[in-house]
Every structure is written in structure tokens, then in C-alpha cells.
Amino acid sequence: MARMKLQERKLIRSEGHYPASKLKDEKQRLLEESQKPKAAVLTVEGLVKLYLTERIEDRKSANGKIIPGARKKKGQKEARRTLENDTIAKLKTRVAAEITHKYIVERSMV
Secondary structure (H helix, E strand, O other): OHHHHHHHHHHHHHOOOOHHHHHHHHHHHHHHHHHOOOOOOOEHHHHHHHHHHHHHOOEEOOOOOEEOOOOOHHHHHHHHHHHHHHHHHHHOOOEHHHOOHHHHHHHHOO
């Protein structure tokens, strides 16, 4: 049994492949992957807040000018209230990418 493994390893080395260096390379690759910054997972709460601040509500530009949002003040408040009370209250910590149309339809029919 041991002689067969020795012969296999000798054959592998004669082909130019070294098992030790292969393991070392694999460990190095795993270490590099673990050190890469991972993309932030966007939750429903984060997505709603991003949408409100970037699209719906008024905001200031870099030079101080006020950029109007998509709605008037009353509409901005109503959109915020609706999204916070309905969406964030129920789906706060869920990952936004997991929410599908089917999921919403199933929950709204209950």
C-alpha cells in the first residue's frame, strides 16, 4: 500500500507537479480570498433609507445648493412614513437581494 502511494507520488513529481507546493499555493489563495474586503450586504432597511435620501428627499450638493427631491415636502414625509411603517417594520433585517416579486405577493395575500 505504502509502496503504491510512493510510486504515485514519484509519478506526479516526474510530471512536474509537486504536492507540497500545490497545498501551499492553495493555502495562499484561500488566505488572499479571506483578506479581500467583502461587499456590504444591503438590507431592506438600508435600501429604503438610501432610496429616500438619494431620490425622494431634498439634499444638498457639494457646493451647498439644494437639489430638490422627486416629491414636495408633504409627499416626502408621506413616502418616508409609508416605507418606514409598512416595509421596514416587516422586512427590516432581510437581505434586499432575497426579496422577490413572488415573496411580496405571497405576503400581501395573507
